[in-house]
Amino acid sequence: MGSPCRSDPDNMNDLRKRTMAIQKLGExxxxxxxxxxxxxxxxxxxxxxxxxxxxxxxxxxxxxWTADEAAAVHPxxxxxxxxxxxAVAISVHEDAPLTTLARALPGAFLAGASQCVxxxxxxxxxxxxxxxxxxxxxxxxxxxxERTGAFLFRALTDAYTRTIWAGxxxxxxxPFGDLIQDTxxxxxxxxxxxxxxxxxxxxxxxxxxxxxxxxAFRNGxxxxxxxxxxxxPEDLHDEFSDxxxxxxxxxxxxxxxxxxxxxxxxRTEAAREQINDLLDEAEDADAELAVGLDFRNFPDESEQAxxxxxxxxxxxxxxxxxxxxxxxxxxxxxxxxxYSDGADLFTSLDHSAGPDGQVGAxxxxxxxxxxxxxxxxxxxxxxxxxxxxxxxxxLKDRLRWGGGPASWTFAAGPDGxxxxxxxxxxxxxxxRDTLTSRARWSSRKSxxxxxxxxxx
Numbered sequence: 405m406g407s408p409c410r411s412d413p414d415n416m417n418d419l420r421k422r423t424m425a426i427q428k429l430g431e432x433x434x435x436x437x438x439x440x441x442x443x444x445x446x447x448x449x450x451x452x453x454x455x456x457x458x459x460x461x462x463x464x465x466x467x468x469w470t471a472d473e474a475a476a477v478h479p480x481x482x483x484x485x486x487x488x489x490x491a492v493a494i495s496v497h498e499d500a501p502l503t504t505l506a507r508a509l510p511g512a513f514l515a516g517a518s519q520c521v522x523x524x525x526x527x528x529x530x531x532x533x534x535x536x537x538x539x540x541x542x543x544x545x546x547x548x549x550e551r552t553g554a555f556l557f558r559a560l561t562d563a564y565t566r567t568i569w570a571g572x573x574x575x576x577x578x579p580f581g582d583l584i585q586d587t588x589x590x591x592x593x594x595x596x597x598x599x600x601x602x603x604x605x606x607x608x609x610x611x612x613x614x615x616x617x618x619x620a621f622r623n624g625x626x627x628x629x630x631x632x633x634x635x636x637p638e639d640l641h642d643e644f645s646d647x648x649x650x651x652x653x654x655x656x657x658x659x660x661x662x663x664x665x666x667x668x669x670x671r672t673e674a675a676r677e678q679i680n681d682l683l684d685e686a687e688d689a690d691a692e693l694a695v696g697l698d699f700r701n702f703p704d705e706s707e708q709a710x711x712x713x714x715x716x717x718x719x720x721x722x723x724x725x726x727x728x729x730x731x732x733x734x735x736x737x738x739x740x741x742x743y744s745d746g747a748d749l750f751t752s753l754d755h756s757a758g759p760d761g762q763v764g765a766x767x768x769x770x771x772x773x774x775x776x777x778x779x780x781x782x783x784x785x786x787x788x789x790x791x792x793x794x795x796x797x798x799l800k801d802r803l804r805w806g807g808g809p810a811s812w813t814f815a816a817g818p819d820g821x822x823x824x825x826x827x828x829x830x831x832x833x834x835x836r837d838t839l840t841s842r843a844r845w846s847s848r849k850s851x852x853x854x855x856x857x858x859x860x
Contacts, residue, residue, distance in 0.1 A: 419514070423470040425542060426510045430467035433506070434460065436538050443530035444502070457666055462506035469510040491519040492834055493559035495552060495570045498525040504571030509545070512569070515834035519544040521565075523555040556580055560589050567592065567834050598732040600753065601634040602779065604772020609640060612770045613647035619768065620738040621655065621667070621716045631768060632732045633739050633756075635724075635749055641742040645720040648740065649695040652716040657700055667736060670699070670714045675734040682728040683719065686739065691722045696737070724752025746775065753782055 433440075437459040492512040496505055505522065512520045522539075524532050524547065532549045539545045548555065556576065559565045560583050568591045570576055577584065577593065584591060601619065603612045619631050636644045658665040670676055676699070687693060696717025714735050722729050722739040729739045729752075743749040766785035769775060779786045 422514050422516075426466060426513060427470045429510070429539065429542060430463050430470075432540075433466055433538050434463040436534065437463065440531070440534040440538065443528075443534040447525075447528040447531045458502055462502045465503055465506045466510050469507075469514060490517070490564040490566045491521060491562070492517040493555070493565050493568045494520060494522045495556060495559070495568065495576065496522065496524055497552070497571060497576055498528075500571035508569045508571070509539075512567070512834045513542065513545070517544070517567075517834050519546065519564075521546045521548065521559070523548045523550055523552070525549070526551045552576060553579065557583070560584065560587055566590060569593075598633065598730070598756065599631040599766050599768070600756075600783075601631045601768045601770065602749065602772065602775060603634060603636045603640070603644060603770045604775060605637045605640065607771030609644050610647055613644060613651055615768075615770060616738070617648060617651040617716070621652065621736045633722075633729050633741060635741050635743050635752060638742040638744045641720070641740065645694060645718065645740050648738075649718050649720075652718050652738075653695050655716050657713050657715060667713055667716070670712055670735055676712070676714075679714065679717075679733060679735050679737055682731065682733055683717075683737070686719050686722055686726055686728045689723060689726055691726065691728070691739070692720045694718045694720045725755040730756035746778070749775070750778060750782075 441459055494505065494508050494512070509520060509522065520542075522535070522545070524535070526549055528549050532547050536547045539547065556568070557580070559568050560580055568589060570591070570593045577591065583589070601616055603609075603616070616631075616634050620634065634648075655667065656664070657667055670679075683693060683697065696715045698715040699712035700715065701712050714737075717735075717737040718740065719728060719737065720740045722741045724730075724741050724743070726739070726741075728737070729741050733739075741752060743752055766787055767779050767783040769779060769786055769788040773788070776786055776788060
């Protein structure tokens with residue numbers, strides 16, 4: 405990255421040392437959570453992830469990386485047969501969830517990356533200082549606050565930087581498409597998911613409504629692991645919607661610094677505009693705004709300081725092809741889509757499918773085990789435990805799943821941007837021998853010769 409300071413990889417080659425360092429990082433992360441949360445909000449960045457619960461979730465993800473059954477540590481990395489990458493550049497967009505960073509940084513570190521350069525949004529100095537406090541002592545971890553364009557250009561053209569991981573908006577890489585193709589850069593992008601909940605006819609509706617509300621409105625509905633739509637039998641639609649609306653209406657919107665806060669401020673104008681546009685379209689198509697759409701500013705804060713907070717919003721009677729169903733809403737807004745039978749359900753799901761047949765990493769199934777096999781043809785994970793993806797029994801699946809969003813790999817040549825779903829083996833992605841095509845960009849002769857030999 406320009407003239408990156410090289411860390412001696414021998415200092416942390418042993419996986420046990422690395423996992424112990426990550427475990428300490430998780431403990432420090434949890435301890436520093438209040439300071440980091442305040443910094444996130446005061447810097448006016450990170451429209452997702454300012455609630456204390458979200459920071460706790462990120463700390464849990466960091467801690468879980470040290471467990472063999474949860475960490476996707478490639479066996480060849482663990483044995484030392486697979487060589488580590490050079491530097492890893494992690495670009496965090498202002499709209500990226502904190503859990504993105506919490507997964508990517510340990511993954512790169514465990515994989516043996518000799519340097520992890522993390523770039524926060526330009527101007528997020530308090531957040532950078534707090535994160536440096538959290539990451540202090542990890543060799544080769546550098547926190548920056550450069551402008552995104554300059555940072556990405558340097559990362560994409562630097563021979564020592566083998567992998568670029570990004571969280572946030574896909575337009576981050578739009579200006580660099582040709583450069584990515586020309587350099588055959590290895591880029592992993594974490595984007596929006598739009599996970600579904602399917603309520604079957606045999607489900608306990610009262611229990612289902614509580615589970616759906618907990619999952620959909622968790623962390624303001626903008627945690628990427630928060631499902632963005634629910635499908636319910638047509639003859640149960642009204643009863644289920646009434647139960648769901650009663651729960652949503654009882655949510656207390658707390659200040660972002662309160663321990664019980666789960667709804668984060670909607671501080672970006674783009675997020676608020678998207679919500680309003682999708683709701684207008686839904687109402688024009690005869691869907692009903694049943695509860696919510698109340699933006700609240702706290703008395704001691706201006707809109708510029710934190711941004712208004714949106715109460716949980718339920719939209720009922722949504723047809724499966726409506727954009728509010730097929731497009732992930734950037735806030736605590738949940739469309740309820742009725743279906744008449746199994747064929748109608750899967751037709752609705754297919755309306756929201758991308759070219760590869762999926763529009764999310766996971767589906768939560770409440771009741772109706774007969775739907776499970778067909779759902780597995782559309783989703784990487786079908787979570788049907790009593791508490792959905794956030795139940796303790798589903799923790800391992802959720803960590804393998806990665807938290808919810810889809811991932812993209814920018815590929816060279818005619819493949820362009822390939823879209824994929826499900827688990828991303830970060831330690832494999834950050835390994836050098838997957839990236840030998842960039843050997844010609846290396847500035848060190850010994851590294852070029854080693855990469856060329858590996859390619860043969």
